[in-house]
Amino acid sequence: MSNQEKHWEKSRGLLMITLAIWFVFSIGIFLFGAEMNEVTGPFGYPWTYWFTCQGSLGAFVILIFWFANRQEKIDEEFGFSEREDE
Amino acid sequence: MKSTNFIDNLPKVYGIYTGGFIGFIILMAIAEQMGMTAKAIGIAFVAFTVFIYALIGWLSRTAQADAYYVAGRQVPTVFNGMATAADWMSGASFVAMAGGIYFKGYGYMALLVGWTGGYVLVASLLAPYLRKFGCYTVPDFIGTRYGGNLARFSAVVVLTVASFTYVTAQINATGTIASVALDIPFQYAVYIGLISILLCSMLGGMRGVTWTQVAQYIVLIIAYLLPVFWISNKIGAGFFPHFMLADEVARIGELEAQFGFVKNSAADLATVPKGLAGITKAHSAVNASPWAFISLALAMMMGTASLPHVMMRYFTTPSVKAARKSVGWSLFFIFLLYSSAPMLATLSKLSLLDPNLSTGIIGKSVAEVQAIDWYQNWNTANLMFISDFNGNGTVELNEFFMGGKAVVLATPEIAGLPYVISGLVAAGGMAAAMSTADGLILAIANAISHDVYYKIIDPKAETAKRLVVARVLLVVIGFAGATIAAMEIQGILGSVIWAFDFAMSGLFFPLVLGVWWKRANRQGAIAGMLGGLAAGTWYLVWVRTGGSGFLGITQLTFGIFGSAVSLVAMVVVSLMTQEPDKATQKMVDEVRVPSGKTILGKQ
Numbered sequence: 001m002s003n004q005e006k007h008w009e010k011s012r013g014l015l016m017i018t019l020a021i022w023f024v025f026s027i028g029i030f031l032f033g034a035e036m037n038e039v040t041g042p043f044g045y046p047w048t049y050w051f052t053c054q055g056s057l058g059a060f061v062i063l064i065f066w067f068a069n070r071q072e073k074i075d076e077e078f079g080f081s082e083r084e085d086e
Numbered sequence: 087m088k089s090t091n092f093i094d095n096l097p098k099v100y101g102i103y104t105g106g107f108i109g110f111i112i113l114m115a116i117a118e119q120m121g122m123t124a125k126a127i128g129i130a131f132v133a134f135t136v137f138i139y140a141l142i143g144w145l146s147r148t149a150q151a152d153a154y155y156v157a158g159r160q161v162p163t164v165f166n167g168m169a170t171a172a173d174w175m176s177g178a179s180f181v182a183m184a185g186g187i188y189f190k191g192y193g194y195m196a197l198l199v200g201w202t203g204g205y206v207l208v209a210s211l212l213a214p215y216l217r218k219f220g221c222y223t224v225p226d227f228i229g230t231r232y233g234g235n236l237a238r239f240s241a242v243v244v245l246t247v248a249s250f251t252y253v254t255a256q257i258n259a260t261g262t263i264a265s266v267a268l269d270i271p272f273q274y275a276v277y278i279g280l281i282s283i284l285l286c287s288m289l290g291g292m293r294g295v296t297w298t299q300v301a302q303y304i305v306l307i308i309a310y311l312l313p314v315f316w317i318s319n320k321i322g323a324g325f326f327p328h329f330m331l332a333d334e335v336a337r338i339g340e341l342e343a344q345f346g347f348v349k350n351s352a353a354d355l356a357t358v359p360k361g362l363a364g365i366t367k368a369h370s371a372v373n374a375s376p377w378a379f380i381s382l383a384l385a386m387m388m389g390t391a392s393l394p395h396v397m398m399r400y401f402t403t404p405s406v407k408a409a410r411k412s413v414g415w416s417l418f419f420i421f422l423l424y425s426s427a428p429m430l431a432t433l434s435k436l437s438l439l440d441p442n443l444s445t446g447i448i449g450k451s452v453a454e455v456q457a458i459d460w461y462q463n464w465n466t467a468n469l470m471f472i473s474d475f476n477g478n479g480t481v482e483l484n485e486f487f488m489g490g491k492a493v494v495l496a497t498p499e500i501a502g503l504p505y506v507i508s509g510l511v512a513a514g515g516m517a518a519a520m521s522t523a524d525g526l527i528l529a530i531a532n533a534i535s536h537d538v539y540y541k542i543i544d545p546k547a548e549t550a551k552r553l554v555v556a557r558v559l560l561v562v563i564g565f566a567g568a569t570i571a572a573m574e575i576q577g578i579l580g581s582v583i584w585a586f587d588f589a590m591s592g593l594f595f596p597l598v599l600g601v602w603w604k605r606a607n608r609q610g611a612i613a614g615m616l617g618g619l620a621a622g623t624w625y626l627v628w629v630r631t632g633g634s635g636f637l638g639i640t641q642l643t644f645g646i647f648g649s650a651v652s653l654v655a656m657v658v659v660s661l662m663t664q665e666p667d668k669a670t671q672k673m674v675d676e677v678r679v680p681s682g683k684t685i686l687g688k689q
Contacts, residue, residue: 008678018210026203026387030379033192034372044332049370052195053428054328057202061417064209068410071214075407080679082405 007078014074018067025056025063096165103138104304110134111308115506124505128267131509132516135305136282139298139520146290146297151549154291154556155222155532157402161296166408167415169296170399172303174201174416175423176252177259177519178582180306183424185490187431191367193374193382197583198424200383202417204390209413212391213400215601215677217409220684221401223529224394224593225537228615230686231600232608233670235542240615242533244592245394247619249526250567252393252585256523257283257564257571260516262491266467267512273572279520280568287524288557291532295524296402302517307422309514314426317433317501321443327429334436338369341439345448345483354475362471362487369435377638385643389586392593395522395529406680434497439483445500447481455481460499464492527567531559583642584626591622591648595656603660604674610660617655622648 033048041047075081186194221227229238260279265272286298324330367373400409437445447455452474464470469489498507535556596614599606625644629635639647
């Protein structure tokens with residue numbers, strides 16, 4: 001397998017993990033919205049309500065930065081990161 | 087404004103700007119104490135901020151294609167994040183979102199999840215790869231990746247349908263705010279809004295829009311957060327509302343149970359002015375089925391990743407790496423406002439409902455409420471209405487009606503904040519609607535001038551001529567949008583949601599598969615774009631004309647059907663026709679790595 005194929009395979013792996021986490025926060029928890037809302041969550045808000053107000057939104061912010069850092073590491077590992085002067 | 091020196095000085099420039107704006111707010115507050123009228127304050131806020139944007143637009147004027155189309159590709163990540171946030175948060179987000187949450191509660195908050203979660207798709211599936219491509223517009227990517235004028239043209243069609251639907255809503259919003267703040271009729275205010283919008287974008291194109299959007303973000307975020315914090319402190323709900331409103335949310339639940347949701351008769355409702363609504367849904371309880379919630383969120387997420395005016399913001403970053411980070415910053419800046427919207431809705435609702443608060447009106451006598459100053463103002467503006475349906479003389483929950491916009495625009499006044507805050511909110515709403523309209527009009531005009539005129543009609547056109555065409559188109563599209571907005575066909579929010587559905591129907595899979603599936607070819611992409619758009623449009627028309635729909639897909643989520651058709655059409659047609667040539671496959675390989683020159687830079 002060429003260097004580039006390995007790089008792409010790893011990038012695809014990262015994409016799958018990213019999309020899996022995305023799925024949990026955007027879709028997964030709302031499948032059980034009614035049940036989870038019975039429970040008191042962070043700062044005293046009902047759980048599902050809190051996720052729609054803040055939780056999921058914040059999770060997406062963190063997820064994107066995490067993804068960007070991981071992808072940068074992968075690019076560096078295979079020598080595909082951009083030179084600073086470009 | 088093109089030297090690297092300017093880029094290095096950005097934090098200082100915008101720091102001074104922010105300080106100046108806060109100074110202006112304080113100045114207005116002092117002027118209010120000294121007897122400046124509410125109307126004069128409103129005019130001062132809107133006129134002052136619009137003047138600043140126009141000034142930035144003029145300073146950013148350019149005659150270079152690179153600066154006009156992609157701001158010279160040198161916008162730093164954090165500033166691009168702010169610009170994207172302003173680009174993204176429209177009049178709907180600013181003016182209508184808290185109102186939607188106020189009326190519909192949980193089911194409506196699917197939009198919060200959808201309009202943020204979409205950025206994960208932008209960051210991971212598309213933005214960095216399109217940046218590596220080095221295109222000027224989204225159809226530029228489609229046209230080069232798949233080849234051929236028809237593919238390019240199909241992308242322009244989808245882009246125009248989606249963005250135009252969106253832009254009329256934004257011009258409508260600027261008109262609404264300008265008409266309230268400047269106290270002029272809506273039909274004229276629309277054109278004042280339009281001229282303000284064009285002042286930002288005409289001379290400097292993307293460069294002008296970028297730097298005005300950063301300025302607009304600063305205004306809109308201050309204008310949104312200040313009242314939320316102020317009201318929360320004023321009614322003693324907590325100094326940091328986001329972490330401290332649990333009791334208030336619970337209290338609203340109690341009050342809802344106490345008042346009950348009485349259903350009004352059709353005859354009673356017919357007397358309520360058009361566009362106003364009462365509270366009919368629980369505030370924090372789960373009031374929508376999982377599929378209703380998820381399908382709306384999903385449609386908005388896929389739409390986010392397909393809307394060209396957002397995607398093209400990531401063409402302006404200096405590198406692929408910066409494009410990825412920049413998506414994160416965009417979402418962070420969006421998060422600041424979106425996480426505050428439910429808090430504003432909560433505070434607004436509690437202020438009006440709770441009989442223990444001096445501002446509460448439910449349970450008071452109708453005559454007493456009708457004598458309140460703010461009620462009279464907003465009633466005249468056709469945004470509030472009370473009718474004593476049951477004739478008992480007191481205001482009940484089902485007898486109070488409000489326009490969606492009023493939650494943001496009127497809450498400061500209801501909570502008894504000085505008028506200077508209302509003026510600030512008007513300026514913020516104006517900034518939000520203007521910045522989005524700018525991005526959208528530019529996306530359409532650029533696609534037509536670059537992809538249709540330059541790439542298809544006259545590939546030999548000189549830069550000067552191309553930029554003249556681009557600017558003429560900008561004005562034409564702006565006026566077309568304003569003319570339709572002046573007719574007031576669809577509410578602000580409805581048309582915004584449709585735009586997402588149109589965009590995802592036609593563009594989501596052709597864009598994503600262009601990067602992630604090498605086998606995707608021209609025939610497949612064209613089938614995907616046109617088939618998806620046609621299917622989505624058909625579904626919308628069908629449901630609007632009395633069709634029953636299926637699988638719970640409504641007129642707000644028709645993009646789910648459209649994009650499903652798009653995916654199937656694209657895969658089937660691609661597999662039935664020849665695979666792309668070696669050169670195209672090699673191009674896809676190069677897009678997938680950040681290093682090296684951009685694809686278009688090589689040609």
